[in-house]
Amino acid sequence: QVQPQQWGAGLLKPSETLSLTCAVYGGSFSGYYWSWIRQPPGKGLEWIGEINHSGSINYNPSLKSRVTMSVDSSKSQFSLKVTSVTAADTAVYYCARGRGRENIFDIWGQGTTVTVSS
């Protein structure tokens, strides 16, 4: 049973860099794209970007300038960095497996709450 486990700092100050990692246990890491998706408090889902095992990346055009994703296939892990965070980046961040041509998100991590506050 594939199970993503995610972690990272939960409290940041404005202008700092958000950093999260997701490790995939119990199943195949290659052959899929892995995404980060966030959800601000009381709001909807926003796709941040995706990466595969060989480092091929696609970002949401609206966030591209501040986002960097990376992968360590030897550990079945991938990471997210968001620079210059503001209160608008406060959200629950999920990692998720995307399968198929149009990213069917069939497996999700447990979510990490990130709060940006001075």
Place this chain on the structure above:
Amino acid sequence: QSVLTQPPSVSGAPGQRVTISCTGSNSNIGTGYDVHWYQQLPGTAPKLLIYDNTNRPSGVPERFSGSRSGTSASLAITGLQAEDEADYYCQSYDSSPSAHVVFGGGTKLTVL
């Protein structure tokens, strides 16, 4: 503002049928991109409910069904149950300015 438009809320009594619409445009659903639906219970991660417009993953009751036509898609829930009370999101792709994943704004389903 979400690229895919959903009603903020819908409601129905137990046993009734409700539908949730997901309206897009010619740069997403209208282009032929498939639509997927997720159910999110309070405090939990979203769960895949319908994929590729009409397909149910293993374990999802037949009460849930999806359809797509033109620039829109719909999720129907029949025989409404109390445990169906949740937020529902549609998801597809948008081709502008480059291909990327988009979600609807979400619909809160209340079981009366």
